[in-house]
Amino acid sequence: MTDRTGTRVAGSGRSLKTAAEALSALRYLGSAPGGVTAEELGVELGKSAATARYLLNTLCQEGYARREGPAGTYRLSDGPPWGDAWGGSDDTDGAVEASATDEPEPAMARVLDLDDAREALRPMRREDDPVSRYELPESLADAVTELYWRTRQRSYLARWDGDATVIVDARGHQGLARIPDLRERIPVAQAHALAVTKALVATSAEIEELLLAQTDRPAFTATTITTTPGLAAELARVRREGVAIDREEFAEGFCCVGAPILAPDGRVAASIAVSSPARRFAQDSDALTDAVRDVAATAMREWRERVAATGTADHPDHRATDHTGPRRTGPPRR
Known part of the structure; x- marks a missing residue:
């Protein structure tokens, strides 16, 4: 590991x-x-x-x-990545001296009721969400590795998880430039600016509706698409061309190419992407785009063939439980 x-x-x-x-x-x-x-x-x-x-x-x-x-x-940061404030989980004098009329907090119930906690953390989750409930096959980890070796740039696999895009696998090597402030869980407020998220959004009516309903989209750089008409046009382009591209839209000096991964039933299940410094992208954009397209197409074909050969389907009801963070599989990162 x-x-x-x-x-x-x-x-x-x-x-x-x-x-x-x-x-x-x-x-x-x-x-x-x-x-x-x-x-x-x-x-x-x-x-x-x-x-x-x-x-x-x-x-x-x-x-x-x-x-x-x-x-x-x-x-x-103002608070830790899991929410609340720094040290917010500790008991304080103020909490001890709460009014006797206040309802006591059922702390144990909050810890044990995982369903309620999940809903509190992901208020926009749909019970019938058809996107975030696919079990991703292990072969997609090989696809991320293949994309990395073909481009020698940071490669990512992402999926939708309730109300955010989550990077579930990544490849790279020490010294390779990272996209500043890119986290494993990408909120909707950033989804308009990254290719790895735009690839998911453009191929899912449910996610696209959620994204276009957002207001006050932040402009991370001068090239960030923030208007609803502009974003709708960009997502239409992604559907036509089969790839999403961000040209320094999230971070200056970095570009990204992403493509959707469709499950055998034809619905989007994940996206695969590669990021590179803008200077490298200006020289090799066609090669990087072709690599993303090819690797995505191969991954989808192998997924379909496996389902056809085994006679089983990765149905949305079989929700994956082991893709909560970037996997560390594949060859050693050099």
Whole structure:
């Protein structure tokens, strides 16, 4: 099992040391409300500025921190990625001294009632959601690996999960540029700006309706499509051409190409995508687009053939339970 950098997790003292450094960085951020720079964190940890910057960027990607301003100041996020506020799960004096007329909170019931918790976290989930309930075959992990080896760029597999797009698998190698602030769970508020999400949206009437109903879409860069007519036209183009492209729409300096993965019943189940620096994309956009198209087409054909050969179908009622985060399968990341 490997982490995002290609460092083996099991049985590796280095991985434990890296985890400790990340926790130290998190504590240091928490003690500096005015923010810190990579250079300052490097001095604190006794590391180079490059190593400190890597730690900070990782914390940003996972939702624990944010970067502000051209000077590269990093601050702790307003709250942890799982919600609430920092330390919000701890009992406080105020909670102890609550009015006697207040209803006591059934804490154990909240913990045990997973269905209610899931609905609270995903208020836009539909009980009959036909998109997020496919069980993705293991062969799609091979497709992500194939796309990575063909392009040598970061490759992703994503699926819809209630009210967000979730990256369930990824490939890359250490030193390969990452899209800043891209997290494993991509909310609807960002779906208009990324190819990996536009590929899903354009091929699902349910998700498209949800996205087009959003208002006040943020402009992440000067090229972000924010208007409803503009986004509707973009999604129509994706359906015509079979691929979604974002040209520095989410982050300056990064482009992405994505394609839908249709289940054997013809409905979209996932999307596969590759990201690259804008300079590389300007030179190799056709090759990257062709690679995404080819790998997606092969993955869908193999899925159909497997279903035909086994006589079984990956029906939406067979919801996957093991695709909650990026998989770490495939060859070692170099």
